[in-house]
Amino acid sequence: MKRIIAHEEHCIGCRLCEIHCLVQHSKSKKIVKAFRTERDRIVPGVKVEESGYVSFALQCRHCDEAPCIEACMTGAMHRDETTGAVLCDVDRCVGCWMCIMVCPVGAVARGADRQVVSKCDLCIGEDVPACVANCPNEAIVLEDEDE
């Protein structure tokens, strides 16, 4: 499957990935509108961690043996059969936070409404995830695992 790889030596900490993740998952998908008028913003599925000049963007690793899927008590957290991505079906999520408890990279977060979790969905349906497409320094790249 395709995975998002973060190159921390190239990450410049601009946080455009977070911004564009939010836009991509907004209702309008228009940046100004998403930020200025849409009320129900998501929690970005990508998070930039920063310490001094070291920084990197991290999102769900879509693990092969995903602890979040194993821990999910409702079956909401599941693997998409075609892409291999680990996705959360928010209609089935009840917000028990088991996934947050077990994710070793801390890539699952409570959603903005604090009812269900929010995580990277690899921008299913897009050729390239928004964070990758909008990273100005190619610090986040999409690579085929087999390569």
Added chain:
Amino acid sequence: MSDKRPFLIIGNSAAAVGTVAGIRKRDRDTPITLIAREAEHTYSRPLISYLLAGKVDEERMLYRGRDFYEKNGVDAVLGVEVTRIDAESRTVETDDGRTFPFGKLLIATGGAPVVPEDLPGTDARGVFTFTTWEDARRIKSHIETTDVKQAVVVGGGLIGLKAVEALVELGIRTTVVELADRILSATFDLTASEVALDFLKGKGVEVHCRTTVSEVRGHEGRLAGVLLRDGTELPCELLIFAIGVVPDTRLARGAGIACGRGIVTDDGMQTSIEGIYAAGDVVETRDLLTGARRPMPILPNAYRQGFIAGANMVGGKLTSRGGLSMNAVDLCGLPTISVGITSPEGEEYEILSSLDDESGSYRKLVLRDNRIVGAIFVGRIDRAGIFTGLIREKVDVSGFKELLLSQDFGLISLPNEYRKHVVSGMGIEV
């Protein structure tokens, strides 16, 4: 497979589903028979409180999709109880008189709720345990048919408090009766319990600690109230016993399988009889942190053990590294997570904690030999999994101890080696 007899699974919950996944990862062909006492499609046991509260409907109770059995080649025999395992002939008998052969067997019979044996009056209408879908249905129907104004929940543990949450949601005045000195005593320390307690009280919940029910009072066969040991009388129309579950080892013992408090298995989840595996709430799990074997009835463990058992049933060589006790509970909107040893006693433990009264958020880390062995998060639970990972991997945190409780603690605070490890070389280049 040389043995074409089917795999047989007794049980239908997380451990059973994990076993199916473990088998099917490597073997798409050998038939699987799954026998379960409950007639339901595999469902999520923890969701019964949400069902009761009306937050999820029956369809959303399902743990896996309707096509789960079909897609995985599972012959599901539901609503049928296994009455005997014949380890010699490799068959099981069921209460409908049938006999099923197996090549390899998985026992995932789970736990049974505890009800105080010598307590008078528990046969009154309105007294329930709370572990199955059926329990939830019955309570729901009781509430619908009876004018339930007040309820008492015995047990301030996880199940009890989730029941409380549901009842609060339904507008029922609820009182918790807990024998210990605090709620969630198994996983919370005093501070966390107090934070949670304050929160619950804010929702109108009454809590009685250090006491228990000494008598259940009925009226014309209907529940009328309870009398506590300390003399308090609590009138109620609904009483739920949630004082714990014990491994349901009856079948295993009958088959001569070694059992302690639960079924004893090796790290590959095989029981004392070759070809018979066990997983989930029914087994004794080796505690990752203490090494002691004890029942550890939590869902991620059950799934993982099932997966390991399934993989080994088709010739895999997976071993469990041991279970880590942990729980994530959202109590009426207050998120909490607890992992590992949370209320240690002894000089070898170091405690790091921070409490923010204003936001009601509490974080506590328990360290031993510069390694985190326990953690509690109340309120601000973001990225708690990173700590779970550190506990599980027994990472030496002496190099970044002062960062552990900082607001922006993250992977970046961790040593490069560990960072590389957690992202399995697939992510961050270090």
Added chain:
Amino acid sequence: MRKWLVEPDFLVERDPDRCIQCQVCVRQCANDVHEYDPDEELVTSDSSTCVGCHRCATLCPTGAVAIRRAPLEFRPHGNWTAETLRNIYKQAETGGMLLSGMGSDRRMGVTWDRMLLNASQVTNPSIDPLREPMELLTHLGRKPERVEFREGAPGGLATRLEPQLELQLPVMFSAMSYGSISYSASLALARAARETGTFANSGEGGLHEDFRRFAGNMIVQVASGRFGVDVDYLNNCAALEIKIGQGAKPGIGGHLPGEKVDAAISATRMIPRGTDALSPAPHHDIYSIEDLRQLIFALKEATAYTKPVAVKIAAVHNVSAIASGSVRAGADIVVIDGYRGGTGAAPTMIRDNVGIPIEFALAAVDSRLREEGIRHQASLVAAGGIRSSADVVKAVALGADAVYIGTAALVAMGCHLCQKCYTGKCNWGIATQDPYLTKRLNPNIATRRLVNLLRAWALEIKEMMGGMGINAIESLRGNREHLRGVGLTDRELGILRIKAAGE
């Protein structure tokens, strides 16, 4: 810090309707122009320190930021221009020399734009480079006057050629030292040179150990500071270059401030960490042409005559005589760096007032060497303000064997010519050693962009050559028949030895 009387050069405009307070600009500006006020939840800007590098505007996801020239106008004055006044204010404030980065920003003598190229019509078919071979392969180095054949020699050939640099296109990356530019920028230049079959130049800062693997595509410089020069250095390259002068600051040395001399640069330059790297104005072992000859041959001896030795001179008034002398002193390649050549730091007055433009210098040198019958003894490389493939074609037609590009390469990597290289606060991660800033230049992207630039130029050069009916670069080289001057005086045409348009 706003200086008394020194007014901002730029005005930062923020469109409040488009700004989403995302703070990308705040995080990207090394000059602290943008600031986020958490109380107001508002990003604000202070134009006074803006250098006009466009980093913020480029990365702003909503296009909310615009940088304009400061609208504050002085009363127009022919002599006392705004620039003049500002310079005086600055000097009155600081008592120091005015410094600038990059080549002169005065529009002076860009004669490339006054020369036009030829193309075939009817009598001579143009050649389509997409269908026919079009050769840009260029060899730099000393050539014999003729090829000799002798009975008994293998294949009859008796001539043994001296070492030649083989270029896939007549464009090289000019000297930019590691130190003046970042590690990533140096790496990208070396990688791009290798990928495109040309050469990058170490500059005078030594060769970082990591770059030795690019030796086959590196020209290493021996400059007046002799930084990083030892016998390994001399042998880890394809060619050597003695730097006598630089077009941006003829007659002036260099100065890399100690704060930029970190561990890696200290090791590469072979100087103590934190010390200023001072390049003297002259080589103190070259006070005359015969000294140059000694150095050239010392370098040849050190490298067993296996590598061409280039001599780089700034285009000054008597450039052709100096070039001729250099050839006769043994230079295999003569590099002429024109008035508009780039720099990391130069005194502004020097940069803007010393030297002559490359076009005239090149034409004069090529003619002079031909007149002396020694043109074949050395290749000519033109540098200093080559901006496009058209400039390359014109330079080759005037007589250059190849050109060096510096600024164009930096621009390809992202440079916006804010001219503040000397501050070390390059927001594009190029002319800086600040780890916060150097990260911004991903060498993979920079390499790709450089390769793209050279590829694009190669395509354009081929198209232009094809249009002229020429399919080998040597038929363009020195072929001034294909140039016509527009708006040049007779005297200038005479020096360039090209005809006027219409002739």
Added chain:
Amino acid sequence: MNAVTSQVPSDGIREGTAEGILFWGLSGGERTVKHHKPVSDRKDISGCAIAGILSESGRRFGGETITRAIRNMHDRSNGLGGGFAAYGIYPDHADRYALHVMYDGPEAVRAGEAFIRLHCEIHDDEPIPIRPLEKIRSRPNLHRYFVSVLDQALARHYELTEDDIIVHMVMRINAVIDGTFVFSSGRNMGVFKGVGFPEDIAEFFRLEEYEAYLWTAHGRFPTNTTGWWGGAHPFGLLDWSVVHNGEISSYGINRRYLMNAGYPCSLQTDTEVITYLFDLLVRKHRLPLEAACMALAPPFWSQIERMPEEQRKTARAIRIVYGGALLNGPFSVLAARSDGMIGFNDRIKLRPMVAARKDDMLYIASEEAAIRTVCSDPETLWHAEGGVPIVGRLRPKEKDVA
């Protein structure tokens, strides 16, 4: 006649290889020229027909054959220039340089002859025989001299050979003596050319009366010059004669390259440049003929890459050293010398060239029809490949006979 002034400096001659008296006065600055000898920097552009016939055994034959061949390609010329070169036509003066000279008038004759006498002894001279023709209206005085170089001249320029002195003298006359133009200077050969269709020029010069073992011919289609007799082809220097069809886009650098080597290139024609290049490479640099052709139309680098090592080294050396001699642009060239002729195309063959053999005869022409007109049943007939020379050599012993 109106004088025109050229202000464009020309390269190389100003201070370079001054070689005594032969180089005086040509400073590259302003100079005055007459329109009929357009020594300007305006380059001559033309399309053309070319043909050549060689008897490799040295058997001499009359001028009708080559005339028929070139007449066949009438439409490739426009009447503004035609010419021929013939080898072996002066057996009685075989060891003398045969100078064919055009004069504008008596003053030119005086000046020209005086200059010739400075360097040469004139053993014989006569007007070139012509046949008055209605179609050939305006013509210069045409005279020929059979000369040898004076011993004093050789002594004065001890570093030069006889050939060098003739070359410099011819260039000098052509560059600076008004109204005088030497258009042929080889031994036992001659160039005949003028303004007109080539078949008319042949008739005018009575070529059927000459016998040669090698004939070349040229019909011209200039696009930018007024007719000037000297501008017709072939272009001759010593016994080199060159006819060519095409336009050399590398002219600018070829010319500068030659000027630095001491060739003034005053005529602004490609043919002149090609001729000088042959002279430089073959006579002065002593390159084998194939190597010289390789320098002028070299293989592509991609082809060189694939060559066997020794060949590759040679080709590489030639390309690297002789970049300034590379002829670029479309052309087909026929270069002739006493010992044979060589035909070749530009590297990507942008102009036509056909060759055929029968018995001892080699035919080269722009069009196949021209060859079939004079040889209806060739043994072999082929189209020249780009950059690959077709060489015809006079066989040595038969040359002796001739």
